[in-house]
Amino acid sequence: MRVVLLGPPGVGKGTQGRRLAEGQGWALISTGEMLREAARKQTPLGLEAQRQMDAGLLIADDVIIGLVRECIAGPEARKGFVLDGFPRTVPQADALDRMLSEQGVQLDAVVSLGATEEELVRRLSARRECPVCKRAYNLDSAPPKRDGTCDDHPETKLIQRVDDRPETVRKRFVVYREQTAPLIDYYRRSSQLRDVPGLGTRDEVYRALLDALGRGAGAR
Ligand code: AP5
Numbered sequence: 001m002r003v004v005l006l007g008p009p010g011v012g013k014g015t016q017g018r019r020l021a022e023g024q025g026w027a028l029i030s031t032g033e034m035l036r037e038a039a040r041k042q043t044p045l046g047l048e049a050q051r052q053m054d055a056g057l058l059i060a061d062d063v064i065i066g067l068v069r070e071c072i073a074g075p076e077a078r079k080g081f082v083l084d085g086f087p088r089t090v091p092q093a094d095a096l097d098r099m100l101s102e103q104g105v106q107l108d109a110v111v112s113l114g115a116t117e118e119e120l121v122r123r124l125s126a127r128r129e130c131p132v133c134k135r136a137y138n139l140d141s142a143p144p145k146r147d148g149t150c151d152d153h154p155e156t157k158l159i160q161r162v163d164d165r166p167e168t169v170r171k172r173f174v175v176y177r178e179q180t181a182p183l184i185d186y187y188r189r190s191s192q193l194r195d196v197p198g199l200g201t202r203d204e205v206y207r208a209l210l211d212a213l214g215r216g217a218g219a220r
């Protein structure tokens with residue numbers, strides 16, 4: 001299947017996207033992770049992206065579209081993919097449509113994950129990430145076994161994303177409402193949208209996500 005995960009910062013796109021991709025054998029295409037990786041390597045794209053990300057702003061559509069085009073055309077994406085963080089604007093959604101129709105395929109579902117802003121702020125302020133495997137921990141609800149280090153990479157210190165600072169989180173919510181939330185209606189009009197509550201435990205959200213994709217325990 002080809003699935004888009006849509007939703008505000010902190011709703012669980014990365015957490016659920018990773019589990020879904022691993023569970024189903026699909027590729028995970030996360031534009032945020034690609035940009036953070038480029039920033040760590042200090043490539044020209046990474047340095048420019050870092051400035052935008054730290055300010056809570058989006059990277060230019062043509063840059064992001066180019067990145068995703070390569071991934072979608074790659075061999076790993078042939079078995080199916082989960083898009084986390086793309087598309088994020090209407091021009092990106094139009095470009096995705098064109099890329100897929102050039103390949104003679106289409107999206108199977110766009111999942112809209114939702115949660116209250118109060119819960120999202122709580123999650124983001126407690127998020128810590130492993131810079132090696134990108135696993136997202138949470139000091140409140142999913143802490144690492146040992147303080148401050150990744151369970152799978154004990155030598156690696158967990159980091160807090162710069163854009164998880166409160167003032168940047170507020171900016172990211174504004175950007176989400178203005179530029180990304182319109183995609184909910186965009187995909188609702190084409191009957192591809194499935195609403196899934198992002199509130200509840202990770203397992204509950206995952207079960208609801210699988211059900212929405214017709215892959216839950218009850219699916220044949
Ligand atoms: P991106 O990395 O995509 O960030 P985002 O959309 O703001 O989303 P987050 O990664 O913050 O949250 P998430 O939904 O993945 O939640 P997570 O699973 O981590 O983008 C970052 C930046 O890159 C953008 O601001 C922009 O600058 C740029 N960019 C990226 N894509 C772009 C594009 N297409 N166009 C232009 N620019 C782009 O969960 C959050 C926390 O909650 C974690 O601690 C987790 O453990 C915890 N958690 C998860 N689920 C639950 C649960 N059910 N209960 C309790 N806690 C939970």
Ligand code: MG
Pocket residue numbers: 013014015032084
């Ligand atoms: Mg994420």
